[in-house]
Amino acid sequence: MGTTTDVTIGTDDPTRPDVLGLLGEHLADMYATSPAESVHALDPSALAAPGITFWTARAADGSLLGCAALKQLGPTDGELKSMRTSAAARGRGIGAAMLAHVLGAAAERGLRTVHLETGTQDYFAPARRLYERAGFVACPPFADYVPDPHSAFYALTLPTRP
Incomplete structure (x- = not known):
């Protein structure tokens, strides 16, 4: 478990009631801003599947601030999934x-590359800026993704560990 200021980040259950609410908002926003065939967000049961680690960020009082998941794609590749910050926590550095x-x-697990897919619409501009500031660069579709004008694909090569 990691702590950032008054925020604790740790593995969690994507089917907890407060998490279900946040993931429900996430899915609703994805469907409101993208055509259905371009929505690649996972539902809570998929986020609980083997090969996926799910984390939440919580305030000192236990309130949910955000979530993210890492899906193992292969021995050295992963995919960032379901990054979401609660509306009340936006602008506080929770996403970063x-x-x-x-x-x-991902680095501790020996992954070399982390990929992600996000939207191309203006709604997703803050997310794209966050990923680009972290060093992610545009890349072609990966895994089972196909070219889609509503999807932006990114990859980050992690530093090798000694």
Whole structure:
């Protein structure tokens, strides 16, 4: 478990009631901003599947601030999934803290590359800026993704560990 200021980030259950609410908002926003065939967000049961680690960020009082997941794609590749910050926590660095935590966990597992897919619409511009500031660069579709004008694909090569 990692702590950032008054925020604790740790593995969690994506089927907890407060998490279900946040993931429900996430899915609703994805469907409101993208055509259904371009929505690649996972539902809570998929986030609980083997090969996926799910984390939440919580305030000292236990309130949910955000979530993220890492899906193992192969021995050295992973995919960032379900990055979401609660509306009340936006602009407080929660997304950056979650991203740093997931990337740290990926590096500890020996992953070399972390991929992600996000939207191309203006709604997703803050997310794209966050990923680009973290060093992610545009890449072609990966895994089972196909070219889609509504999807932006990114990859980050993690530093090798001694």
